[in-house]
Amino acid sequence: MKNEKNLLNSFICFLLLSQITLAQEVIKGTNKLIYLNEYHLGKVKELIAKNDAFFTEAYGELIVEATKELDIVPNPVTNKTTIPPSGDVHDYMSIAVYRWPNPDTEDGMPWIVKDGQINPMVRTDDLDWTRLGKMFGSLNKLSMAYYFSEDIKYANKAKSIINTGFINENTKVNPNINFGQGIPGEFLGRRAGMIEWKNISTVVTTIQILDAKNIFNDDEMKVLNTWFYNYYQWAKTNKFGLENDNGLQNHSTCYDFQMVGIARYLGLNDEAKSRLEAAKMKRTDTQIGPDGAQPRELGRTRSVHYSSMNLKVMTSLAEMGVPLGVDLWSYISPDGKSIKNAFEFLRPYAQGDEKWPYKQIGGQKKQ
Known part of the structure; x- marks a missing residue:
């Protein structure tokens, strides 16, 4: 196909x-970034400066998308309407993406497997899977827009998202995935929940790019480093x-x-x-x-x-x-x-x- x-x-x-x-x-x-190749990024930046058609077009699309992010209010885990089993709304929580309520039982138990078919319940604001993906996507766009344009507004917006998700005591996520990809009536959480955090790489990259320009102060970096150590x-x-x-x-x-x-x-x-x-x-x-x-x-x-x-x-x-x-x-x-x-x-x-x-x-x- x-x-x-x-x-x-x-x-x-x-x-x-x-x-x-x-x-x-x-x-x-000379690569200082962990998850991206700084040599390649530098070459792309040079081609954009030279008005290379392919990269200039891609750069323009990136800026359009990153600019849209400037008006979006950060959506932390504390906004979910479902309380995790721990009772702590700061804990990340999701349900198994390919599990569905049983259509043959009154209470839907036990949930059944439909491999490859995403249960729409996963994508609601009741849980954290969608908001996590949006956060990773936002940081990717904003950090790259800042890297290539050097326009501080993208860095400031990226910082505000990281502040909301990882620094602010009132809104930050706890450094665990105890309740990721749970199955109602069966598991509170599963190892599969960790794959939902694969793109935490975008958080690391954003911190590295912003910290290189001293966008975070020492106290903020201390909190971030502690979070990552605990995670x-x-x-x-x-x-x-x-x-x-x-x-x-x-x-x-x-x-x-x-x-x-x-x-x-x-x-x-x-x-x-x-x-x-x-x-x-x-x-x-x-x-x-x-x-x-x-x-x-x-x-x-x-x-x-x-x-x-x-x-x-x-x-x-x-x-x-x-x-x-x-x-x-x-x-x-x-x-x-x-x-x-x-x-x-x-x-x-x-x-x-x-x-x-x-x-x-x-x-x-x-x-």
Whole structure:
């Protein structure tokens, strides 16, 4: 299908970009951002200044979207109408996205699985899933608009969102995901809730970009650093974190993505390096077949989404390993499993040489 081909093709482009990235990082060694490549961002900024048609058009679209964010009032977790089991409205709360009330019982229990079909209840303002995604999206637009334009209004707006979500005692979220992806009548929370925080990377990037220009004062940075330390410790020791650490599919890759980045943010480089080294066997060896297929992702009803998303995160981890001297990109298991092979597996489908033979329900957005 067209959506599948477009998505897969975007990952071939991502592959080529990653190859360049890895080579340049070894040479340059100047990247200060954890989750983004500062060398590439700088090159894009130069092309915008030179009125390059492609990047100037994209930059214009970014500014339009970021400007819309200036009038949007931050929507913290304390605004939800459902109180978490803890009784603390500061705790993040969501329900399992693919679980639905049972149509055959009066009380809807037990909830049933409809893999790949999002329950509209998840998206209401009663819970936090939608507001979390909007916060991450807003910070991404505003931080990039500030980086490229250097217009302080975008930085100030991004700061106000971070202040609301992570600094202000009256509105900030607690540093845990104890009640993420719960299932009514069954689980208050599950390990799956952690994947909803994968894009906390945008918060880290925004803080790094703003802090480089002294947008935050010392007291604010102290509060932010404490929040991230507490979240990291929770994720490292809580049962949901441990289950993700020992898991076998995309949830575990996304767990590493968070943990490596936050460890680096906190200056815990040895812990980040150790986790990346472990990813060779814990992620590449267990998630990718010798032929490059990702069996656990291909078995889902949204196989394109999960195969491509998981591979993108694996590649991001490989890039994050470069400044720490860990080469995930070139790693090949004794039986031939590698990130490169996973890209080659997708290549013929992206190029249209073969038809995608696995299940993919619904529409598909590019990752």
